[in-house]
């Protein structure tokens with residue numbers, strides 16, 4: 001087998017992170033959109049790729065990689081020869097890992113769930129996830145107050161991993177004008193030539 005295939009849903013924020021990074025790396029790929037309403041992601045064929053029955057999944061030749069953060073790390077190590085997006089420095093990698101963990105923790109339980117409840121109809125407590133989103137935005141805005149990107153002057157896979165769900169939470173109704181440093185960070189990322197639009201909803 002050869003070539004890259006990405007399995008996702010059209011509205012998947014985690015899938016968006018990978019489409020965004022594939023675009024930045026200039027990699028051609030086939031996008032296979034699954035239909036969550038018909039539970040295509042729980043089909044026998046798909047569960048053979050990811051036993052958790054979740055997107056995104058990236059297939060690259062014989063390699064199958066599940067989980068958006070794992071895919072970002074894989075793509076950076078395999079295709080970014082200069083290590084621009086995943087610098088080799090041990091402290092920078094630790095810092096990147098901190099943000100990747102946040103994307104699967106604070107961001108998952110805050111901005112991701114807020115948008116999921118409000119826009120996609122997921123079950124959950126909207127007020128509680130709104131509060132968690134604001135707590136995270138307060139942290140992020142302060143962190144970005146004296147740097148352009150999460151690590152400093154240059155973007156990394158940490159920015160790719162953390163951008164999507166806060167942006168989708170803003171599209172879902174969180175007022176970003178209360179967070180000027182986040183707003184500028186969004187604009188910086190979106191002005192990149194390889195930017196790929198986050199899902200509309």
Ligand SMILES: N[C@@H](CCC(=O)N[C@@H](CS)C(=O)NCC(=O)O)C(=O)O
Nearest residue numbers: 012013014053054055056067068069
């Ligand atoms: N840790 C995974 C989470 C993946 C995830 O939650 N994917 C969602 C779509 S964004 C999904 O497939 N949901 C369907 C399900 O869990 O059944 C990642 O970062 O990729």
